[in-house]
Amino acid sequence: MGGLEEWKVLGGEGDQAFPCLEKLSIQWCGKLKSIQVLFPALKELTLSGMGGLEEWIVAGGEGDQVFPCLEKLSIERCGKLKSILICGLSSLVEFGIEKCDELRYLSGEFHGFTSLQLLRIQDCEKLESIPSVQHCTTLVELNIRSCRELITIHGDFRELRSSLKKLVIGNCRLGALPSGLQCCTSLEELWIVSWGELIHINDLQELSSLRRLSINGCDKLISIDWLGLRQLRYLVKLTIMWCRSLSYFPEEDCMGSLTQLRELDIGGFSKELEAFPAGLVNSFQHPNLSGSLESLWIYGWDKLKSIPHQLQHLTALKGGGATIASDLESIGNEIAKKCGGLPLLAKVLGGTLHGKQAQEWHLILNSRLWDTEDGNKALRVLRLSFDYLSSPTLKKCFAYCSIFPKDFRIEREELIQLWMAE
Structure with missing residues (x-):
């Protein structure tokens, strides 16, 4: 459905179109900019790969009016998305934003998010600030990674003192811990x-x-x-x-x-x-x-x-x-040079060598896998990481993953059923 630009229901009111739908995933609709449909029973919504989406606004009223039952919202790989209007979603438990390269602003504050437990924002390279989460008094985990322009988290964390258990912030430009964090005795x-x-x-x-x-x-x-x-x-x-x-x-x-x-x-x-x-x-x-x-x-x-x-x-x-x-840093630098600027190789090898002794690092550094052209080199490194998996069960699981095409969103239940059907 790559050519879909607008989704509306003809011949009836939008809020009567899908009265029982609980889970909706919209993927790779690169031209879709508007959804004129209400989902009164929806619990999970995923928007992924929507290249034409430039702004996320809940049309038709406040969040609770449009999504009264929504518990999980994921916005991923929307390359042109520049802003997201934060509106009251009182039933929302998990909110994730990932790999939105042009995202700069989250407008408004997290008012009315009275059930939110997990807020995850990752790989939004241009995001500069995050609105106050001090009213999210049920928040258990805040996870912010690879938002390299992030300089501010607004608000005061002392209102989260009895709920917040995990705070992860990585790859940013923050100059100080969030205000009031020292009061979070539950962390x-x-x-x-x-x-x-x-x-x-x-x-x-x-x-x-x-x-x-x-x-x-x-x-x-x-x-x-x-x-x-x-x-x-x-x-x-x-x-x-x-x-x-x-x-x-x-x-x-x-x-x-x-x-x-x-x-x-x-x-x-x-x-x-x-x-x-x-x-x-x-x-x-x-x-x-x-x-x-x-x-x-x-x-x-x-x-x-x-x-x-x-x-x-x-x-x-x-x-x-x-x-x-x-001596691991110097060995690692030599291995990085051999990756020839290919990020996939560096990432795979980093995961493979994590926790290994210097002797195993030397084995990789001096391995014959480097004595080949770039294309074959990548395949050999991927095979190496597969061979290093300690669990035969994990190897079998990865083999099943190869059934699906590139960038396909794999549903956990479907993967489990294939696994069990063997």
Whole structure:
């Protein structure tokens, strides 16, 4: 239906056309700009690949009048979409916006979204700001990734203090944590990944329920609230790595009070540091940490000369002790060069090598798969990633996926039925 420009129902009122329809997916209607139909029972709506859609407006009234039962809304791959008018959808539970390259604005605020639990915005490269979500008092997860021009999240998060459990924000230009986030005592996961303008992280101590904290790839970050971090008594996993300007660490113990900490990934700090920070070294000797830490990954940096011998105090480490990944970056750079500017190869290999030891990285680097033309090289890398899947069941599932054509939206139930029918 690539030539469809307008959808209207003839010979009857729109709100009587599909009175029982609960799930609707409109895909690859590149010229469709208007839908003059009401869906009083609709629960799930997906708009995908609509190249002609430039603005999303709910015609015919407020959101609750047009979609009184809508629970899940997904807007994906609408390349010309520049703005979305946020209107009251009181029954909406999940709202996702993905790969809308020209999207710059979400107009209005999230007023009336009294049931919203998940808000996901990903790969909207030109989106600069996000309206206030402070009225979404049922919001459990906010996930924002690869919105590289994002500089502002409006509003105050303190109204989410008893609902928000997971906040993921990656690849953006935010310079500070959202206002009022420190009041979110229900927060269990906080991911701060590749914030281009972030310099300081403050006020962590009130996040008393936090179990996972990841601070990764923030090149301008120079300081962390270490005193507040020490008070996160329920923290199970902590990641602080590839923050190239981070040079301040307290002399005293940084994290010895984290009695529940099981996994720690650290390293990739300022190039000016020649020794492992004393505060981290002292933490390794603390009885709390030495008896609880089960997994430790250390990522080196240019001037780091040695790994502290105090690692021997970490007696609870599993799998043979700490993993020192100081040479993985240089190996990774060489592998990236061999990808020849092909993003698919880099992405596939990144997923394949994640969590592998340096020896396996070397095997890939020196593999014969590079000794071929680009087309065959891509196929060989894809085959390599398939071979590395640990589960035979997963391999069979991927084989079934090959039945469907490129860019086809695979329905989970259909895939399961094919799988079961074997």
